[in-house]
Amino acid sequence: MTDSKRRRSLTAVSALxxxxxxxxxxxxxxxxxxxxxxxxxxxxxxxVDKAATQETSxxxxxxxxxxxxxxxxxxxxxKVTVAKGKLTSxxxxxxxxxxxxxxxxxxGKSWAPTGQLERSTTYKINAxxxxxxxxxxxxNSSFTTVSPDNSFIGxxxxxxxxxxxxxxxxxxxxxxxxTDQKAVQSGITVTSSSGQEVVGHWFNNQRLDLRPQDYWTAxxxxxxxxxxxxxxxxxxxxxxxxxxxxxxxxxxxxSTVDAKAHTMTVTRDxxxxxxxxxxxxxxxxxxxxxxxxxxxxxKETRMDGATVGFTDDDGKGEYDIKDVPHAMxxxxxxxxxxxxxxxxxxxxxxxxxxxxxxxxxxxxxxNDADQPAAWFYNNSLVGDVVVVKNSPDKTIKxxxxxxxxxxDWATWTAGSAV
Numbered sequence: 327m328t329d330s331k332r333r334r335s336l337t338a339v340s341a342l343x344x345x346x347x348x349x350x351x352x353x354x355x356x357x358x359x360x361x362x363x364x365x366x367x368x369x370x371x372x373x374v375d376k377a378a379t380q381e382t383s384x385x386x387x388x389x390x391x392x393x394x395x396x397x398x399x400x401x402x403x404x405k406v407t408v409a410k411g412k413l414t415s416x417x418x419x420x421x422x423x424x425x426x427x428x429x430x431x432x433x434g435k436s437w438a439p440t441g442q443l444e445r446s447t448t449y450k451i452n453a454x455x456x457x458x459x460x461x462x463x464x465x466n467s468s469f470t471t472v473s474p475d476n477s478f479i480g481x482x483x484x485x486x487x488x489x490x491x492x493x494x495x496x497x498x499x500x501x502x503x504x505t506d507q508k509a510v511q512s513g514i515t516v517t518s519s520s521g522q523e524v525v526g527h528w529f530n531n532q533r534l535d536l537r538p539q540d541y542w543t544a545x546x547x548x549x550x551x552x553x554x555x556x557x558x559x560x561x562x563x564x565x566x567x568x569x570x571x572x573x574x575x576x577x578x579x580x581s582t583v584d585a586k587a588h589t590m591t592v593t594r595d596x597x598x599x600x601x602x603x604x605x606x607x608x609x610x611x612x613x614x615x616x617x618x619x620x621x622x623x624x625k626e627t628r629m630d631g632a633t634v635g636f637t638d639d640d641g642k643g644e645y646d647i648k649d650v651p652h653a654m655x656x657x658x659x660x661x662x663x664x665x666x667x668x669x670x671x672x673x674x675x676x677x678x679x680x681x682x683x684x685x686x687x688x689x690x691x692x693n694d695a696d697q698p699a700a701w702f703y704n705n706s707l708v709g710d711v712v713v714v715k716n717s718p719d720k721t722i723k724x725x726x727x728x729x730x731x732x733x734d735w736a737t738w739t740a741g742s743a744v
Contacts, residue, residue, distance in 0.1 A: 383461035385411025387453050395469040397476055400443040401555045401568045403469070404451070407436045411457040421448040445566070446473040477566045478502040478559050480514075480534075480552065483621075483728075484709065486571040492541035492578045493619040494709025495728055496524075496550050503531040505560040507743035510534075513554045513565065520546040527733070527741035529725040539735045541711070544578040544595065579710045581702075583663075583684055585613055586716035588675045590684070592702070602698045603675025605666065607682040612719035614682070618656035619728040620663075620710045623703065627653045629662075651688050652703035656712055657727040663712055665699030674698075684714070 386409040391398045398404075404426075406416050412434030418426040426449065428439045443449065448470045455463050480498040484490045496516050504510050507528055516524040516536045520543035526536040542548065549572045554565030581592045585606040592600045607613035630646045653664035665688025666674075673679050674687045688699035695701050711731070724733040 383411070383463040384457035384459075385409075385455040385461070385463040387411075387413075387455050387463055387465035389451050389453060389465055389467040391467070391469045393467040393469070397472045397562075397564060398469045399556050399564075400445055400471050400566050403471070404443065404449065405436065405438045406451060406453045406465075408434075408453075408455040408463075411455045411463065413437055413453060413455045414462075415452075415454040417452045419450050421450065443471050445471050445477060447471050472564050472566060476562055477564050478504070478554075479565070479567055480554070482550065482552075482571065484573045487573065489574040489576045489707065491620065491707040491709030491711065492544060492575055492580075493617070493711035493728075493731060494542070494573075494575075495535045495537040495619070495730055496548070497533070497535045497728055500532045500534075500559070502563055503560060505531065506558060507531070507534075509557050510554065510559045510565065511743045513552065513557045515551045515553075516548065518542065518546050518548045522546075525739050525742050526744070527730060527738045528743060529741070533725070535728070535730050537730060537738075539738075541578065541580075541731075542575040544575060546575045548573055548575060576707050576709075579706070581706075581710070581712045583613070583712060583714045584716050585678060585714060585718075588678065590686075590702075590712075592705070600701070602686060602702060605669065605673045605675075605680060605685040606678040606714070606717060607680050607684075607719065608678050609718065611681045612678070613680070613684060613714050613717045614657065614661060614719050614722035614726075615714050615717050616721040617711055617713045617729065617731040618661065618722060619731070620654045620656065620706060620708050620712065621728050622655040623706070623708060624650075624653045624655075625703075626651050629653075629664075649690070651690070652686070652699040654703065654706060655727070656684075657722060657729065659726055661722075661727075663702070665697070665703070682719075684712070 388407045390405045391403045404418065406413065413430060416428060416430065416437040418428055418439065426439050427441065428437050430437045448468065450468045451466065453465045478500055480500045482496065482498045484494055511526050511534060518524065518538065522538035522543060524536050524538050526534050528534050549570065552567045552569045555568040557565040559565055577595055579592065579594045581590055583590045583604060583606065588604055590602045590604045591598055592602065626649050628648045629650045651665035651667065653662050655662055661682055663684040666685035667688045667690040669679060669685065671687055686699035686702060688697050695704065721732055722729050724730045730738065
């Protein structure tokens with residue numbers, strides 16, 4: 327074979343081998359690309375299917391309060407609802423992970439906590455729902471409840487379930503100054519089974535009393551409703567109370583103290599049931615005139631003159647009696663009607679000797695119904711009225727105790743904010 331032929335033959339073989347190598351290399355590259363492409367397509371399709379499932383769920387979850395809310399209510403704020411589906415899971419926790427118990431409605435449409443929330447606390451809610459086709463929807467929220475600094479409460483009397491006398495007003499003392507008195511009073515209603523109209527009167531920016539024009543009807547039931555949750559009582563200060571209170575009005579008992587005659591006549595349901603000799607305030611310290619409501623009862627209490635301004639030259643109380651029996655408060659300033667075991671029995675019914683209280687004869691440590699003080703204590707209710715007349719002192723101020731009855735109706739109603 328000539329050299330030229332040999333070179334052509336090697337070139338052809340080389341070309342052939344090169345082609346085979348090329349074909350072999352290309353064949354391997356095509357298989358890997360095809361497999362990788364198929365797997366990628368499947369993965370992408372799976373993600374698309376998942377996204378489509380979430381996006382196309384008809385269930386629409388709503389969570390209150392809105393995510394990021396502050397000053398949220400501790401009573402009504404937290405609630406989860408769903409439209410076009412049913413809730414399958416609701417988890418509510420504090421920021422520290424403590425679980426909050428809740429209840430799912432029978433129809434699966436809503437969920438709410440079963441108890442009152444804490445103030446100044448951050449809560450998280452995670453909710454899941456499904457639509458009719460089983461497609462899931464998810465929603466999350468986080469909020470913070472109102473703080474004590476940004477909220478107010480009203481301490482009220484009388485207590486829920488109590489039985490009181492006909493003179494007992496509803497008295498509410500707020501722990502913060504109320505500047506929007508109309509908004510707050512609008513959230514408070516007092517009604518009576520007797521149908522009596524009840525009107526509120528603001529004595530100051532922290533005290534609201536409510537009463538009818540005349541004493542409550544004996545035997546009636548009075549209902550107080552506090553719907554103050556979320557009510558802005560002052561700038562940035564919100565109410566947190568949502569409460570209903572009822573109390574019963576007992577028999578109609580009004581006792582009239584005649585300071586000049588040194589007697590007290592006890593009238594019940596329009597009939598005189600007892601006349602008791604008394605000793606009222608001495609000329610230097612006379613007893614207030616006016617209608618006074620019994621606001622507290624003590625079987626025994628201590629009375630120290632220093633606490634109400636009666637002191638001697640050394641600054642000590644002019645009296646300090648550690649066991650005053652059968653004491654019932656008539657004013658915030660220290661007026662009581664109480665038993666007196668230390669005075670000469672002859673003073674009762676004949677002379678006024680006290681520092682402004684109304685004294686009734688009693689025995690030390692006794693609860694003998696024959697003793698005037700014990701009898702009156704046992705036959706009196708918080709809310710009964712004691713009217714003092716013919717004393718040389720002035721009429722007691724309406725806000726000194728629960729004694730708004732000493733204000734005429736026109737003045738009383740003028741003090742209402744609604």
